[in-house]
Amino acid sequence: MNNKNPIFFKEQIIKLLSSKGDDFNGLLNAGFNAKLLSIGNTVHFRGLIEFSNICSKNCFYCGIRSGNKKLTRYELNEQEIIDAAIFAYNNRFGSIAFQGGERTGKEYAKKIEKIIKRIKQLSNNNLGITLSLGEQSSETYKRWYESGAHRYLLRIETSNKELFSKIHPNDKNHIFEKRLECLYKIKELGYQTGTGVMIGLPYQTLDNLADDILFMTNFKVDMVGMGPFIEHADTPFYQPETDILPLKERFDLTLKMTAIMRILMPDINLVASTAMQAIDPLGREKALLSGANIMMPNITPSKYRDNYKLYENKPGRFENPDDSLSLLSNSITKVNHKIGWEEWGDSKHYKKNICENLV
Numbered sequence: 604m605n606n607k608n609p610i611f612f613k614e615q616i617i618k619l620l621s622s623k624g625d626d627f628n629g630l631l632n633a634g635f636n637a638k639l640l641s642i643g644n645t646v647h648f649r650g651l652i653e654f655s656n657i658c659s660k661n662c663f664y665c666g667i668r669s670g671n672k673k674l675t676r677y678e679l680n681e682q683e684i685i686d687a688a689i690f691a692y693n694n695r696f697g698s699i700a701f702q703g704g705e706r707t708g709k710e711y712a713k714k715i716e717k718i719i720k721r722i723k724q725l726s727n728n729n730l731g732i733t734l735s736l737g738e739q740s741s742e743t744y745k746r747w748y749e750s751g752a753h754r755y756l757l758r759i760e761t762s763n764k765e766l767f768s769k770i771h772p773n774d775k776n777h778i779f780e781k782r783l784e785c786l787y788k789i790k791e792l793g794y795q796t797g798t799g800v801m802i803g804l805p806y807q808t809l810d811n812l813a814d815d816i817l818f819m820t821n822f823k824v825d826m827v828g829m830g831p832f833i834e835h836a837d838t839p840f841y842q843p844e845t846d847i848l849p850l851k852e853r854f855d856l857t858l859k860m861t862a863i864m865r866i867l868m869p870d871i872n873l874v875a876s877t878a879m880q881a882i883d884p885l886g887r888e889k890a891l892l893s894g895a896n897i898m899m900p901n902i903t904p905s906k907y908r909d910n911y912k913l914y915e916n917k918p919g920r921f922e923n924p925d926d927s928l929s930l931l932s933n934s935i936t937k938v939n940h941k942i943g944w945e946e947w948g949d950s951k952h953y954k955k956n957i958c959e960n961l962v
């Protein structure tokens with residue numbers, strides 16, 4: 604590929620995103636081979652703790668948006684979070700990830716800080732911690748980093764400002780520039796920084812997705828978490844005003860995006876997202892075979908899972924953590940991958956950049 608000429612390069616990405624048949628399979632294989640060459644066939648786990656479904660935002664696509672009054676809101680207490688972290692530790696996970704609705708404020712920041720410190724202490728610093736708790740102040744990001752969290756995932760959702768304004772309310776809580784600024788703050792503080800987009804959104808074009816790929820490569824992201832958009836019945840996007848791609852096409856497009864990202868950035872961490880599994884029971888395994896290397900098994904206490912429904916058909920909502928884990932381990936082995944038990948599985952891309960900056 605010629606990436607000296609940006610327009611030519613973007614056209615090539617669009618062509619790849621349009622591929623079908625043998626070209627489609629060839630692209631996925633190329634993504635898989637790029638992964639094997641750069642980081643091998645090990646999958647690293649981030650035990651996902653869905654901390655709370657209380658959210659101050661109202662994103663049009665999301666089932667836990669503040670405008671959804673049908674939902675019972677919850678927040679895990681400190682002990683429930685510690686128990687989930689201990690479950691991860693005892694089951695030889697290298698890392699956990701906290702995800703939740705967006706909230707801010709001193710009390711909230713302090714609570715998270717205390718929990719991060721406690722988990723680091725209880726696990727003798729052996730559990731790595733990823734956060735995905737939305738937009739925060741520099742001070743909060745700093746405190747959480749200094750407490751021991753070392754990765755942060757904040758999806759830009761789309762790198763196109765106009766599209767961003769169509770998928771979010773037009774108010775001070777949903778500002779594209781602010782989200783972008785947060786990503787730079789996170790990176791500057793030293794977190795391994797992850798971003799990503801939803802694929803198959805209403806109003807989204809292949810041109811937008813090609814721009815998303817270019818955005819992530821130019822940003823020099825360390826981790827990518829992307830997934831198909833899936834409708835949720837209690838959101839404005841359940842029946843959007845515009846045509847959207849059938850689920851199967853959103854799924855295939857996500858595999859193509861995964862393969863292209865892996866080819867362009869061979870040493871990043873790339874998540875096989877749970878939303879893939881919501882469309883196809885083997886969705887995450889197919890993502891591994893297209894270049895993904897990270898999975899986020901859900902270890903949220905089962906009684907809360909039904910209330911953390913970002914989209915319809917979210918898998919594993921009624922299983923307990925032990926069941927989910929054994930099912931997942933078996934299916935990973937079946938596609939000839941191994942699990943990096945007890946390893947953090949940090950982004951090689953991040954490590955390389957740190958070393959380059961030291962010399």
Ligand code: SAH
Binds near residue numbers: 702705757800832833
């Ligand atoms: N509140 C935080 C983290 C929780 S939401 C944040 O927004 O950053 C995590 C991710 O879920 C979002 O970034 C979004 O990309 C994804 N998501 C939300 N609704 C979705 C839907 N309907 N289909 C697919 N992904 C969705």
Ligand code: SF4
Binds near residue numbers: 662704705737
């Ligand atoms: Fe809240 Fe995140 Fe859902 Fe937006 S995507 S409504 S910020 S949980």
